[in-house]
Amino acid sequence: MSILSCCRIPKRGTMRKSSLKSSKSSVHEIKPSKKYENREGLSTFPRSVSMNTGGMKQRIIAEDILKHGNVGVPAEVFTFRELANTTENFNPELLVGEGGFGRVYKGYLKKTNQVVAVKQLDRNGIQGNREFLSEVLTLSMVHHPNLVNLIGYCADGQQRILVYEYMPNRSLEEHLLDLPPNKKALDWYTRMEIAKGAARGLEYLHDTANPPIIYRDFKASNILLDEKFNPKLSDFGLAKLGPTGEQDHVSTRVMGTYGYCAPEYAQTGQLTTKSDVYSFGVVFLEIISGRRVIDSTKPTEEENLVDWAKPLFKDKRKFVLMADPLLEGKYPVKGLYQALAIASMCLQEEASTRPLIGDVVTALEYLAIRADAEITPAPDEQEG
Template sequence: MSCFSCISPKNKDVVKYDDDMSPKSLESPGSGRKEKGSESNHMKGDVAKSFTFKELAMATKNFREANLIGEGGFGSVYKGSLESGLVVAIKQLNLEGLQGNQEFMVEVLMLSLLHHPNLVNLIGYCSYGEQRLLVYEFMPMGSLENHLFDLEPDQKPLSWSTRLKIAVDAARGLEYLHCKANPPVIYRDLKSSNILLDNDFNAKLSDFGLAKLGPVGDKTHVSTRVVGTYGYCAPEYAMSGKLTLKSDIYSFGVVLLELITGRKAIDFTRKPGEQNLVVWSRTFLRDRSNFVKMADPLLRRFSVKTLNQAVAIASMCLHEDPSLRPAISDIDEALEYLSSHAENSRKENSRKGRSPSSSDVNADCMRRQDL
């Protein structure tokens, strides 16, 4: 699997912005089809609500520690309940320095204009004095990071079919940003901690404070200061500050490797040579027969064929030459095929009331103890 040339482009909806930056949905001529995965929570045209600080303090019971559900360089995230009864996630930004306020404004703008089932919904915001808060839909299963790494003893690891489903959802969200937003949007901070999950493990991209409008017309890149997360950042962007859509593709490749291997992009608890996931993977990527050795030890059974193909996709995303990385639309279509194949295999095994055994290896299924 060295290219996607055999995959025909799909006819998709697009979103175009008028001069006043209000979103307008335009269907491709004659397509008549709806956006993939469109549901009732597709909030196209919705406008983020302005909340008072008092309302959000009440929703989080004065930001008490028991409501704290996440922390990071951006600040703290609290679970809250609005007066209407709606459960939300409230992010209180750390405004030490000008950049915090800039990221706040970027995120409000981006998520007020961009709406897709695989992007987290921005419900509202608060700008009161020095306080900057963002109110999102609540994603009850937390981030992908919580389900891949450092699992609790009683925590069930993600199945192979669920991992592929999450990869498809993330690709769909990124495809919307790259292919339907006009001008295109470069996410710039794709990582497992920014992929949030609902109760059914549907995935949505979150945290758009670093998002950047992509190049238009004859421009090939956007020159900007280098930001992002070590281990996910495309090498050419880190070295030159030249940002392209293919910078996101590299980050997607890293996340796909995390889903396949169960390893973190950067893990200093591992021995030298294994701390950087991409560097560690190179030894295996040279020989297709070694792909299966990269599988997460917590995966009890999986399709060898789909795993090999997923590794091949990740390898193309991580190509050192950004021009040779595939477009997100091709990645999405390839992953959708793999996800459908894995889900059908899971349902078939469930219907027959059996698990793959060692004799099934040649039939494309492998159990972990057979490795």
């Protein structure tokens, strides 16, 4: 951890551990829904999910999580009709996001005066019953300011719908990558705050959740931002219970997004919390550079962000080349060097040489401290 020590922060103990803008959607009154508020309620959840495909596997997953205890389920059970009312029959004008999993709509729960995000999974999409079940159970086990809050779900017939708090500033990706000319770029300290909050979410999953949870899909589009740009990790469909007892890894099919997966996981299917640390390093490099992890519009040698950065990591004089040009040199040069040192450590090929996410959080707490007097124009990019 010699590189992280450059931040000179006293060692601390392990960390313990939006909503859409106001909507005036006209919807019908929603009838009270049944809640599962205890362990017995959770045990009934798998039976509420259609067992048409992979039913036994789903039940095994549910029972595997249940046996570890520490589970409380505040998630509300909605009917399809209720969520249709909430989203004005899934009005296209309320569509706020779309991906391989399906579509996300802005909704309004009249009985609680709450604006929500309603994710309707595509029945033919990449996220199926297994991922739906994993997400509901995972978010029922964990609660932290940097994890998105699951309000409820619907498993009516073939419908698979998740209801979250709505995050008005949507995803980090939308504020960081491929910005339109008229959109203001995030300033340096906002970027460091977002990185710190996202790392805290991972730290909670790794160090406080029992058993530990490996997120497995850490990327900019899964980091959502509230009205104050506080980050929350979302989309837990690929989350996996970490190793317990004598195990040092879990073996699983390789899932995730190309470019973000740790090399040892992509090659062997062996998953550890250090796999998440690698993914964090990729996103942190995106935060610093404003570049996508894979960008086919770049010259061939620059298409892969990590491959582009590796030779630059070796020459301190070239660190300024990795800063996002949209920052216009408005960042503390020392802070840039330290941030790149953290990214480099997280991106080590050997998992054992990567830092623990708790140490990353400690370093980022230092880098996120605003010291505007430290912001000086960056050295000439041609220097050296």
